[in-house]
Amino acid sequence: GAGVSQSPSNKVTEKGKDVELRCDPISGHTALYWYRQSLGQGLEFLIYFQGNSAPDKSGLPSDRFSAERTGGSVSTLTIQRTQQEDSAVYLCASSLALRTRNTEAFFGQGTRLTVV
């Protein structure tokens, strides 16, 4: 596609349920990031994928959070047993490898998750 696509755009779920958030990066981009943004806050790093390398999971806040990237393209962020504090906008970004020092990250519109 022309840009990074995220789905759903909005998700309301009951506390304790599992949710899956999807990200379709720009074709050919090898790097993919997930961030979380709470209301009025900055972007909190969650996880990073680069090609076939092991992902950097250092930002995942708990073991309820996991992510995978199939075939080096689409990524899914899964939150198990959701809690109210998980409510936020989840942003996905993709880029050519940033280590090339001349690239930018392209963001999707985000998924607004509300846990009730």
Place this chain on the structure above:
Amino acid sequence: SQKIEQNSEALNIQEGKTATLTCNYTNYSPAYLQWYRQDPGRGPVFLLLIRENEKEKRKERLKVTFDTTLKQSLFHITASQPADSATYLCALVRLNDMRFGAGTRLTVKP
């Protein structure tokens, strides 16, 4: 631990003036620094990139400086317009690690 701070959560200026936003960092050695613009309900959009060996970068009404000794970047918007009102985020990049500041919400009043 790594820390990225952007000056004041909100900045209000009059149309036509220059807006100056600050990004300070500690315990980090970025290879380069990026600035993004974020409008409500949207994802951030890339504006400018400056490398560690560059002092200044310009693009139209935008100017970015990078002082690795002070560990600071300044982002300037000259001849500001109401359409420049948005939240501006700095991002520090090293290898493939990209971390963001909390952002500064700029309001340009007509």
